[in-house]
Amino acid sequence: LNHKKSYRLCQALDILQPQRHKRFKHPRKLPENRVITGAGQLWQMDIKYGYVAGRDRHFFVLSIIDVFTRVIVGYHRGSSCEAKHACQTLGRAMEQHCAPDSARPVIRTDNGPQFVSH
Secondary structure (H helix, E strand, O other): OOHHHHHHHHHHOOOOOOOOOOOOOOOOOOOOOOOOOOOOOEEEEEEEEEEEOOOOEEEEEEEEEEOOOOOEEEEEEEOOOOHHHHHHHHHHHHHHHOOOOOOOOEEEOOOOOOOOOO
8 A cells, every 4th residue: 555545545535634744943044135336235145066077976056146236246166065164154254354444245145055044
């Protein structure tokens, strides 16, 4: 008796429990359409990965780009890319490209696993 047959039998006998739905404590927000008037107002972060031929492994590239100037303000490349690497890379980019008394840029990501904490 496989799971599909047992499901059909339970459905025919009307003994199925209602399906449970995942409820997130903090729903994700959709990005706002921002009007960018200068450099350093909005940065985007993304992770790309590729395959190293002959070595049988992958590499990762995390890049931070200024949306107004389209300049890469920070990057990380390596055999892994975890949340700590994203935080370190963002910290270095902030130190290099943001004055201590200036406004911080808005950071936009694609909500990948390195950028979302639970």
